[in-house]
Amino acid sequence: xxxxxxxxxxxxxxxxxxxxxxxxxxxxxxxxxxxxxxxxxxxxxxxxxxxxxxxxxxxxxxxxxxxxxxxxxxxxxxxxxxxxxxxxxxxxxxxxxxxxxxxxxxxxxxxxxxxxxxxxxxxxxxxxxxxxxxxxxxxxxxxxxxxxxxxxxxxxxxxxxxxxxxxxxxxxxxxxxxxxxxxxxxxxxxxxxxxxxxxxxxxxxxxxxxxxxxxxxxxxxxxxxxxxxxxxxxxxxxxxxxxxxxxxxxxxxxxxxxxxxxxxxxxxxxxxxxxxxxxxxxxxxxxxxxxxxxxxxxxxxxxxxxxxxxxxxxxxxxxxxxxxxxxxxxxxxxxxxxxxxxxxxxxxxxxxxxxxxxxxxxxxxxxxxxxxxxxxxxxxxxxxxxxxxxxxxxx
Numbered sequence: 001x002x003x004x005x006x007x008x009x010x011x012x013x014x015x016x017x018x019x020x021x022x023x024x025x026x027x028x029x030x031x032x033x034x035x036x037x038x039x040x041x042x043x044x045x046x047x048x049x050x051x052x053x054x055x056x057x058x059x060x061x062x063x064x065x066x067x068x069x070x071x072x073x074x075x076x077x078x079x080x081x082x083x084x085x086x087x088x089x090x091x092x093x094x095x096x097x098x099x100x101x102x103x104x105x106x107x108x109x110x111x112x113x114x115x116x117x118x119x120x121x122x123x124x125x126x127x128x129x130x131x132x133x134x135x136x137x138x139x140x141x142x143x144x145x146x147x148x149x150x151x152x153x154x155x156x157x158x159x160x161x162x163x164x165x166x167x168x169x170x171x172x173x174x175x176x177x178x179x180x181x182x183x184x185x186x187x188x189x190x191x192x193x194x195x196x197x198x199x200x201x202x203x204x205x206x207x208x209x210x211x212x213x214x215x216x217x218x219x220x221x222x223x224x225x226x227x228x229x230x231x232x233x234x235x236x237x238x239x240x241x242x243x244x245x246x247x248x249x250x251x252x253x254x255x256x257x258x259x260x261x262x263x264x265x266x267x268x269x270x271x272x273x274x275x276x277x278x279x280x281x282x283x284x285x286x287x288x289x290x291x292x293x294x295x296x297x298x299x300x301x302x303x304x305x306x307x308x309x310x311x312x313x314x315x316x317x318x319x320x321x322x323x324x325x326x327x328x329x330x331x332x333x334x335x336x337x338x339x340x341x342x343x344x345x346x347x348x349x350x351x352x353x354x355x356x357x358x359x360x361x362x363x364x365x366x367x368x369x370x371x372x373x374x375x376x377x378x379x380x381x382x383x384x385x386x387x388x389x390x391x392x393x394x395x
Contacts, residue, residue, distance in 0.1 A: 017325035020298055028333075031294040035334025035371065036341065038287025042367050043342035044349075045279035050363065051355040052273065055195040056266050057259040058356075059125075062135045062192070065101065066235050067242065068258040069225030069250045076265035077123075078197040080105050080223040087250045088225035094241060096233035101131040103224035104209045106217065110200065112163040113177040120161050122179065123198040124152075126209025133226060138190030139203060145187035146205045152179070154186045157193035157354055158200030165189075180212050194354045196272060225250070284374055291330055291378035295323060299382055320383050327379035331372045338371075339364065 021028050059077065069088055073081035088100045104126030112118040127133045129143045142153050154175070156166040166189055168175045175186035179202070192201050204212070210219055227242075229235055235254065242252045253261060267273035343359055350357040 015325055017322045017329060021326055021329060027294060027297065031290065031330050032333045034290030035287050035330060036338035038283045038290065038374065039335055039338025039367060039371055040342045040345065041283030041286065042280050042370060043338070044345060045276045045283060046363055046367065047346055047357045049273065049276035051357050052196050052266055052276065053263050054356045055193060056197065056262050058192055058195065060259045060262055063226055063255060064132045064135050065226035065228045066255060067227040067229070067239060068253045068255060069227065070253065072248070072251045075269065076262055077105065082221035082223055083250055085220045085222045087246065088222065090246070091227055091242065094238065096229050096238045097227060098230040099228045101128055101133050101226040102206065102222040103127055103133060103226060104206060104217065105223040106213055108180040108212060110162055111178040113168065113175055114163050118161065120199060122162065122200040122202055124202045124204065124209060124212065126204055126206040129205045134203065136190050136192055138188060142188030142190065146203065146208060148187065150182065150184045150208055150211065151187040152184050152202045152204040152208065153188045153190050155192045155201040156189045157191050159194055159354060162200045182212050193356060196266070284370055287374045288378050291327060291375050292381050294330065295326060295378055295382035298326065299323060323383050324376065324379045327375040328372065331375035335368055335371045
C-alpha cells in the first residue's frame with residue numbers, strides 16, 4: 001500500500017515533501033532539534049571568533065592617529081617590545097606629519113581595594129595627557145586628572161574580579177588601591193572592555209606609568225608611536241616615505257595594518273582562532289550528518305511508493321525535487337529556533353564574560369547560507385538511495 005495520498009502530488013497547496021516530513025512527527029522533531037543544535041554551534045563559534053578579533057583591536061581602533069610605529073620584535077599587544085622614542089621624534093621632520101604621541105604599554109599587579117588578598121594582572125597604558133591619543137568614552141574629559149601624581153583611569157568594562165570600582169567611584173568619587181605595590185588613586189572611568197589577552201585596563205600619564213614601573217621601565221623606551229598627519233595629506237605617500245627612510249629598528253604601519261597585525265597574531269599564532277574556526281566546521285558537518293540520516297531514512301521508508309510513481313511515468317527529477325524540497329524545509333525550520341537560542345546565549349555570554357558578543361546581520365546571513373548548504377549537501381547524498389526505487393521490485 002502506498003504510504004501517502006497520490007492525489008496530493010499535483011496539489012500546489014500542500015507539497016509532497018511536507019506531507020512526508022509530517023508523517024513522522026517524532027523524526028521531524030529530532031531533525032529540527034539537530035539542525036538547531038548545529039546552527040547554535042556555528043553561531044557560538046563565529047560569535048567567539050568575532051569577539052576575539054573585535055576585542056583584540058579595541059585599543060587599535062580608538063587610536064587618534066594615522067600611522068603607527070612599533071618594534072619589529074613586537075608580536076602582539078600582549079607581547080610588545082620597546083624602541084627608542086627618538087625614532088618617533090625623528091618622524092616630525094617628515095613632510096605631512098602634524099604631531100606624534102608616545103605610548104607605553106605594560107601589565108601590572110592590581111590589588112582589589114575591598115580585598116587586598118585578591119590580585120590580578122591589569123594592562124596599563126601610559127600617555128602624554130596633553131595629547132588626544134585614545135578616542136574612548138571617558139578618556140578625553142579625564143585627561144587633566146591623570147596629570148596629578150599616581151592618578152589612573154579605570155576601565156569600567158573590566159571584569160568584576162578587580163572589585164566594584166565603578167560603584168565605589170560613583171559613591172565615593174575616589175578609589176585608592178595598589179598597582180605593582182605602588183599606591184594609586186582612581187580619578188576617573190572610561191570604557192574599553194575585556195579581551196582574550198586582558199581582563200582589565202588602566203590609563204595614566206607617561207610620568208605616572210614610569211613611577212609604577214620604575215624598576216623595569218626606562219623613560220624614552222616606548223612601545224607604540226602614534227603619528228597624526230596634517231589634513232589632506234596623502235597617507236600612503238607619507239607611509240612609503242617613512243618606510244624608505246626610517247631605520248629598520250622600527251616597523252611602520254598604517255592604522256589598519258596595525259589592526260591586521262594584531263588579528264593575524266590571534267588567528268594564526270595562537271590556537272584560539274583555529275579552535276573557533278574548527279568548531280564552526282564541526283557544527284556544519286554535524287548538521288549535515290543529522291539531515292542526511294533523516295532524509296535517507298525518509299527515502300528508504302518510501303522506496304515502494306517511489307517505485308510505483310516511477311512505474312506510472314514520474315522522472316527521477318521529480319523525486320530529486322521532493323528530497324531537496326524536504327531539505328530546504330528542514331533548513332528553514334531548524335534555523336529559526338537556532339537563531340533565537342543563539343541570541344539568548346549571546347546575551348548570557350556577554351553578561352558573564354563582558355566580551356563583545358552581538359548578533360550581526362552579516363553573521364546571520366552567513367549561518368543561514370551555511371544551513372541551507374548543509375541541508376543541500378545532505379539531500380544530494382540521500383538522493384543516491386532513489387536509484388534503488390526499481391518498479392520491478394514491487395511487481
